[in-house]
Amino acid sequence: MGSDLETAVGRLRLRNPTILAAGILGLTGPSLLRVWNAGAGAVVSKSVSREPSEGYPGPTVVQTPSGLLNAMGLPNPGVEDILGEFREAKKGGATVIASVFGGDGEEFASVAREVEKAKVDAVELNLSCPHLETLSIIGHDPDLVGGVVERTKEEVKIPVWAKLPGNTHIQNLVEVAKAAEAAGADALTVSNTYPAMAIDLETGKTILGHGGGGLSGPAIKPISVRLVYEVYEAVRIPVIGSGGVVTSEDAVEYLMAGASAVQIGTGIMERGLGVFEEVCSGIRSFMKERGFGKISEIIGLSH
Amino acid sequence: MENVGTESSSRVAHRPRVLRIKRIVEETPTIKSFYVNCPEVASVAHPGQFVMVWVIGTDEIPMSISGAGKDGELRITVERVGDATERLHALKVGDQIGIRGPYGNWFDLSGEKLLMVGGGDGVAPLAFGAEVASSQGKEITAILGAKTSSELLFRSRMEELSTVLKLTTEDGSAGVKGLATDLLEETLRERKFDSLLACGPEPMLKKVFDIAKPYRVPVQISLERMMKCAIGLCGSCCVGPYRVCTDGPIFMGEQLERVSEEFGVFKRDKCGRKVQVAATRS
Numbered sequence: 001m002g003s004d005l006e007t008a009v010g011r012l013r014l015r016n017p018t019i020l021a022a023g024i025l026g027l028t029g030p031s032l033l034r035v036w037n038a039g040a041g042a043v044v045s046k047s048v049s050r051e052p053s054e055g056y057p058g059p060t061v062v063q064t065p066s067g068l069l070n071a072m073g074l075p076n077p078g079v080e081d082i083l084g085e086f087r088e089a090k091k092g093g094a095t096v097i098a099s100v101f102g103g104d105g106e107e108f109a110s111v112a113r114e115v116e117k118a119k120v121d122a123v124e125l126n127l128s129c130p131h132l133e134t135l136s137i138i139g140h141d142p143d144l145v146g147g148v149v150e151r152t153k154e155e156v157k158i159p160v161w162a163k164l165p166g167n168t169h170i171q172n173l174v175e176v177a178k179a180a181e182a183a184g185a186d187a188l189t190v191s192n193t194y195p196a197m198a199i200d201l202e203t204g205k206t207i208l209g210h211g212g213g214g215l216s217g218p219a220i221k222p223i224s225v226r227l228v229y230e231v232y233e234a235v236r237i238p239v240i241g242s243g244g245v246v247t248s249e250d251a252v253e254y255l256m257a258g259a260s261a262v263q264i265g266t267g268i269m270e271r272g273l274g275v276f277e278e279v280c281s282g283i284r285s286f287m288k289e290r291g292f293g294k295i296s297e298i299i300g301l302s303h
Numbered sequence: 304m305e306n307v308g309t310e311s312s313s314r315v316a317h318r319p320r321v322l323r324i325k326r327i328v329e330e331t332p333t334i335k336s337f338y339v340n341c342p343e344v345a346s347v348a349h350p351g352q353f354v355m356v357w358v359i360g361t362d363e364i365p366m367s368i369s370g371a372g373k374d375g376e377l378r379i380t381v382e383r384v385g386d387a388t389e390r391l392h393a394l395k396v397g398d399q400i401g402i403r404g405p406y407g408n409w410f411d412l413s414g415e416k417l418l419m420v421g422g423g424d425g426v427a428p429l430a431f432g433a434e435v436a437s438s439q440g441k442e443i444t445a446i447l448g449a450k451t452s453s454e455l456l457f458r459s460r461m462e463e464l465s466t467v468l469k470l471t472t473e474d475g476s477a478g479v480k481g482l483a484t485d486l487l488e489e490t491l492r493e494r495k496f497d498s499l500l501a502c503g504p505e506p507m508l509k510k511v512f513d514i515a516k517p518y519r520v521p522v523q524i525s526l527e528r529m530m531k532c533a534i535g536l537c538g539s540c541c542v543g544p545y546r547v548c549t550d551g552p553i554f555m556g557e558q559l560e561r562v563s564e565e566f567g568v569f570k571r572d573k574c575g576r577k578v579q580v581a582a583t584r585s
Contacts, residue, residue: 025538025546027575034544046538046575054573058363059355059401061532063317072537077575202321203359203399269317269534 004287005280007041007295009238009260010186012122012159014095016041017251017283017295018276021242021265022099022124022163023047023072029088036094039276041261045086047099047126048115050107052078057209062198067217067244068266069196071210074101074129079114086118097161101126105144105151113155122159125152127176128166128192128214139165139192140172142179149183159186161240164231166194166220173227174234187238189263190228194220217266218244225257232258232300246270248282255295256302317534319357319401320344325376327396331454334382334424335392341402342375344368349409350432351525351553354379355533357401358394362387365530365548367502368405369427369457370434377402380456382424406533407552410523412436414497418490418520419445419465420511422483422503426456428525429502433464442466446490448483448503452476484510491518498523505580509567512559522556529571539575542566 005016019042025031026045035043055075062069076082079100089096098115100123102108112123125148127139138144145162152160162180167173177188193214198207206212221244228241241254242263251262267275283295292298326338344354348371356379357363364387370378383392394400410432417436421429426447433443444467449455451474458477462468469486470478479486484507491514501511502525515522528540528547535549543562545551559566569577 024536025541027538027571028541030544031538031541031546052574052576055531057361058531059319059357060363060537061317061534062319063315065315068317068536070532070537072531075531075539075574077571081576198318200319200321200401205359207319207357207401209362265536269536272535 004293005284005295007261009161009240010159012095014041014261016280017255017261018279019097019240019261019263020044021263022126024265024268026099027076027085029085029092032085032089032096033092033094035273035276036089036092038273039280040264042095042097042121043089044097044099044124044263045082046076047074047101047129048076048079048082048111049074049101050079050111052076052081059207059209062207064198064215064219067215067219068269069198069208069213069215070193071208071213073210079111083114083118086115086120090119096120097122097124099124099126099163101129105148108148109151109155112152112160116156116158120158122161122186123152123156124161124163124189125149126163126192128163137165139176140167142175145176146179146183149180149185153184161185161187161189163189164191166191166214166224166243167227168194168223170227170230174230177231177235181235181237185237187240187260188231188235189240189242190231191224191242194223216243218246220244221250225253228254228259229257229302233303245279246275248279248286251279251283252286252298255298256300258300258303260299317403319355319363319403321357321359321399321401324394324396324398324400330380330456333454334380334456336369336378336380337391337400338376338378339400339402340375341377344402344405345371345375345377348377348405350412350435351409351428352405352407353552354402354404354406356391357403358387358390359399359401361390363401364388365406365533367428367525367552368431370431380424380427404533406548408550410500410553411498412439412441414441416442416494416496417444418496418499419443420483420487420499420501420503420507421445421456422448422507423454424456425501425503425525426461427502429500430457430460430464432500433461437464444490444496445469446471446483446486448472448507450474483507484514487511487514491515491520496520501525505567505570512556512566516556523553524556524559525552526554526566527552529573539571539573541571
């Protein structure tokens with residue numbers, strides 16, 4: 001991996017701009033390491049909470065013609081049990097971002113404090129989880145997001161990334177992004193999946209066991225590119241693009257929209273674990289052809 | 304029409320096809336086979352692969368394919384072990400289930416002399432393998448194990464397909480009293496095999512792996528783990544660096560050697576917590 005693909009998300013340097021997205025394969029040390037060894041510039045864990053959670057009953061995934069719906073329900077072994085997995089991934093040399101969630105700022109902060117003990121490189125707040133008191137999603141409320149980020153920043157020294165929900169109400173999204181920045185977030189991941197559903201025609205029932213779910217994959221890429229573009233305009237902290245990256249063209253598009261790096265999840269379904277190297281080598285060729293020397297020369301080019 | 308794949312379901316691979324159960328066969332007091340017409344899956348299925356079965360309103364569970372006919376008929380064979388399989392067992396002919404797949408890799412049936420070791424419902428994919436292998440003129444030796452005589456799965460079918468069939472039961476009600484693995488060493492000593500295929504409870508599989516090692520026979524073992532997405536994304540079925548759903552479910556001896564700290568030692572539950580592999584049986 002040449003240094004030409006190196007990028008930075010704030011003070012965290014990445015060997016290349018491809019990051020394993022949260023929720024994908026990030027439950028165990030060996031699987032995080034496998035993705036790292038397959039060429040990812042960093043790996044984000046599955047979202048972890050204070051207590052263990054089984055997640056939703058299946059079906060947990062269903063494909064659509066240009067994407068994937070999922071409703072896993074944030075299954076995780078609880079923060080205490082996952083620390084060993086993070087340590088194992090760190091021992092193998094991986095740059096590890098721990099995704100955390102909670103019902104309120106306190107839980108976010110306490111889980112973040114725990115994962116920092118495993119020497120992870122950053123923590124990513126999954127703000128798409130429901131709020132304990134209001135049933136709404138934390139990530140739609142600028143005050144709640146500001147509070148969660150602030151509490152977490154008080155507890156940890158490592159960088160804190162805030163992952164925003166897939167939210168096409170752009171004014172609200174930008175307010176949330178600004179609130180996270182004001183509270184001290186080191187970077188923003190834009191974005192999570194978008195609310196979606198699939199219904200089986202034979203039975204009239206929703207296919208996902210939970211009913212509703214989140215849409216990922218190529219279908220959402222243009223939507224998330226727009227959100228990255230808007231958020232990049234509104235904040236000064238780094239933005240990480242996420243949603244539908246399958247090819248190097250997708251990644252470059254996000255970089256041009258303002259992303260410092262991209263996350264890849266569903267792309268693994270389409271291309272296998274080789275997707276990280278494929279995207280990296282495609283970016284490298286693009287840079288060579290167009291005379292770009294560094295990733296930073298591409299970031300935000302469309303503005 | 305039995306097979307009612309919708310237009311949108313035919314456009315994507317990972318969406319359940321909702322089908323009506325065509326036939327149900329009670330194989331043992333705890334195991335039933337369910338037949339559906341699913342040519343899209345049956346025509347491409349290999350022994351060792353699995354499908355995700357949507358037990359509508361309950362859950363979606365992985366089930367190995369126990370047979371696939373040229374006529375498009377697909378068979379799954381299910382032991383009653385939990386909520387979803389309990390619910391499946393309560394279904395009747397004409398009721399609906401969803402099927403997506405086939406998923407995973409499959410048994411390599413090359414070579415002339417195959418040894419199959421199956422415990423409990425683990426005989427299901429081996430019986431499919433035996434059907435295919437026997438139609439290719441292969442010589443099959445099989446050791447089947449169960450708790451008791453009535454729980455021996457596909458006994459008569461395996462009698463027809465095998466050159467040599469050895470039976471074991473834990474209570475001695477059929478064949479030799481003991482575990483399938485008790486007969487493995489002598490079987491390996493009797494003759495040379497081109498391949499050893501095994502499926503069953505993990506303690507049995509670990510024993511098969513250990514016993515077979517000095518005999519240098521290529522070993523193919525079917526593993527089971529908590530499976531949710533079946534498409535290599537969710538990570539719930541990982542064993543070491545492997546995803547059982549996409550890198551498996553069939554693993555070669557060399558791969559299992561790499562995950563020796565995990566194989567036969569622990570699995571993960573729905574949350575991803577480590578749980579010890581259950582006490583030895585079969």
